[in-house]
Amino acid sequence: MSGSTSFEGSSFEGSYGGDASRLQDDSILECKVCWYRYDPEQGDDVWQIEPGTPFSQLPDHWRCPQCDGAKKQFMVVR
Numbered sequence: 373m374s375g376s377t378s379f380e381g382s383s384f385e386g387s388y389g390g391d392a393s394r395l396q397d398d399s400i401l402e403c404k405v406c407w408y409r410y411d412p413e414q415g416d417d418v419w420q421i422e423p424g425t426p427f428s429q430l431p432d433h434w435r436c437p438q439c440d441g442a443k444k445q446f447m448v449v450r
């Protein structure tokens with residue numbers, strides 16, 4: 373083991389952290405509070421997000437439909 377890899381800040385693997393450039397168009401993200409999953413193929417009825425909308429294209433005011441958590445607390449599942 374070589375521990376020479378340096379990380380910026382405290383971000384860890386899998387976290388989205390508000391950086392949409394890390395996301396694929398078909399990325400599925402999961403709320404770390406209530407485990408709600410946003411699947412781009414399904415969109416989101418609560419916020420009237422059309423199916424096929426990537427997570428990165430969600431409006432800034434979009435929040436978890438279940439717990440009202442902020443977008444950036446979502447974790448990348450795939």
Ligand SMILES: [Zn+2]
Nearest residue numbers: 403406436439
């Ligand atoms: Zn949630």
